[in-house]
Amino acid sequence: MPVREAGTAPSSPPGQTEGVLVLRPARPEDAAAVAAVHVRSWQAGYRGLIPAAVLDDLRPEERAARYRFGEDDASAPATVVALDDGAIVGFATTGPREDPACGELLALYVDPDAWDRGIGRRLLAGARVALARTGSERGLVWVLAGNARAERFYRADGWEHDGTRRHAEVWGVAVEELCYRRPHLGDGLGARP
Numbered sequence: 231m232p233v234r235e236a237g238t239a240p241s242s243p244p245g246q247t248e249g250v251l252v253l254r255p256a257r258p259e260d261a262a263a264v265a266a267v268h269v270r271s272w273q274a275g276y277r278g279l280i281p282a283a284v285l286d287d288l289r290p291e292e293r294a295a296r297y298r299f300g301e302d303d304a305s306a307p308a309t310v311v312a313l314d315d316g317a318i319v320g321f322a323t324t325g326p327r328e329d330p331a332c333g334e335l336l337a338l339y340v341d342p343d344a345w346d347r348g349i350g351r352r353l354l355a356g357a358r359v360a361l362a363r364t365g366s367e368r369g370l371v372w373v374l375a376g377n378a379r380a381e382r383f384y385r386a387d388g389w390e391h392d393g394t395r396r397h398a399e400v401w402g403v404a405v406e407e408l409c410y411r412r413p414h415l416g417d418g419l420g421a422r423p
């Protein structure tokens with residue numbers, strides 16, 4: 231699937247952009263659509279890893295209320311959304327850490343109906359570029375223990391488990407996570423360390 235960043239010329243004539251994935255910064259009005267993807271992706275991707283009752287009770291509106299999209303604050307997390315034919319199908323959130331040379335991928339979710347179409351890979355490349363633009367040289371992401379799909383996904387993009395694990399609370403849920411790192415952020419899609 232071709233990709234372009236919002237604000238650049240489309241690679242197809244107007245009205246023929248079907249199949250073109252657009253990445254752009256999240257706006258406040260995206261919150262409901264992002265939250266719907268967030269919850270659906272949790273429910274499909276974390277089934278068997280997080281108690282079913284927790285997953286079934288997730289409420290998109292609670293998540294939507296806590297996003298801070300469109301704030302002009304370089305020290306706050308930044309979210310990029312992926313749009314397929316105008317509909318939000320995924321998002322990635324990046325943020326600075328205490329070590330300014332190492333940026334963190336805080337979230338990366340694709341709607342389950344759109345998995346395995348290369349959208350996550352595009353978002354991951356966009357997230358690496360976003361982190362590099364804010365001065366980071368390296369990246370890290372915490373992956374839910376047992377999330378084999380995500381581990382395979384990150385490894386394919388040059389991220390490696392550094393051997394550390396942690397207990398954390400994510401959206402009120404106690405989880406165990408593995409730390410994956412990328413020693414260089416590269417310069418976009420397909421760039422390997």
Ligand SMILES: CC(C)(COP(=O)(O)OP(=O)(O)OC[C@H]1O[C@@H](n2cnc3c(N)ncnc32)[C@H](O)[C@@H]1OP(=O)(O)O)[C@@H](O)C(=O)NCCC(=O)NCCS
Nearest residue numbers: 275338339340345346347348349350351380382383386387
């Ligand atoms: C993990 C997730 C984001 C992947 O998104 P996706 O859109 O389905 O992934 P893609 O279609 O882009 O990946 C396609 C393939 O490219 C691979 N790939 C990714 N980056 C690559 C790269 N730079 N070079 C080569 N291959 C790459 C992936 O491993 C995958 O290969 P596979 O099908 O053999 O496993 C998605 O499944 C998801 O939202 N899961 C639930 C939430 C989750 O686990 N998020 C991660 C939180 S840490």
